[in-house]
Amino acid sequence: MSEPASAAATDSRGHDESVGVGPWLGEWPDGPQWDPELLEHGDRRNVVDEFRYWSVAAIAAELDARRDPARVLHVAIENWAHDFNIGSVVRTANAYNVAGVHIVGRRRWNRRGAMVTDRYLHVHHHSDAAALAAWAEAEGLPLVGVDNVPGSRPVEGYALPPRCVLVLGQESTGLTPAMQAACDVVVHITQYGSTRSLNAGAAAAIAMYAWSHHHPPR
Structure with a gap:
């Protein structure tokens, strides 16, 4: 399984121009928590790394379970x-x-x-x-x-x-x-x-x- 691609791009001064992570590179992970659209286009939401590419419903369910x-x-x-x-x-x-x-x-x-x-x-x-x-x-x-x-x-x-x-x-x-x-x-x-x-x-x-x-x- 590949790691996610970083979405961080920098300008000429080295400042980040984007947040989050880009599209998943390589074979997609398997499981009901993963959001296909986020895997394809990247995940720029304000979520902790653990929940990158997870669907909203999956994150909410995991928080409830904890x-x-x-x-x-x-x-x-x-x-x-x-x-x-x-x-x-x-x-x-x-x-x-x-x-x-x-x-x-x-x-x-x-x-x-x-x-x-x-x-x-x-x-x-x-x-x-x-x-x-x-x-x-x-x-x-x-x-x-x-x-x-x-x-x-x-x-x-x-x-x-x-x-x-x-x-x-x-x-x-x-x-x-x-x-x-x-x-x-x-x-x-x-x-x-x-x-x-x-x-x-x-x-x-x-x-x-x-x-x-x-x-x-x-």
């Missing part, structure tokens, strides 16, 4: 004003292989920041906080809000549950009162500067890292 049922993380995002940070939250959720992303409120959201990573995730919609809470209760998953509101607990010292839903609010207003009431606990990320809050995408990344630090894959 999750430990005892360690399950979901991420929910309130979407009342088409928050542009949702895409970056989804991209980070893919990086941490979360079991699902839940959009609460408006169904439509800006996918540009997701860099098509939503194709490898299970994305769900809930009309409001009560609907998300009902789903989480049926699944046996506590809701953990992430917001620096009165009564919240610092995430640095909080033992995040191995199975839970991290719930994030809008960039401007944070978690709505209804969502705060629906959460089993609300945690915050301790800050030391003058700004009132972190960017929602940055806060989501820190919260997901905090969870994975407590519950790394086996």
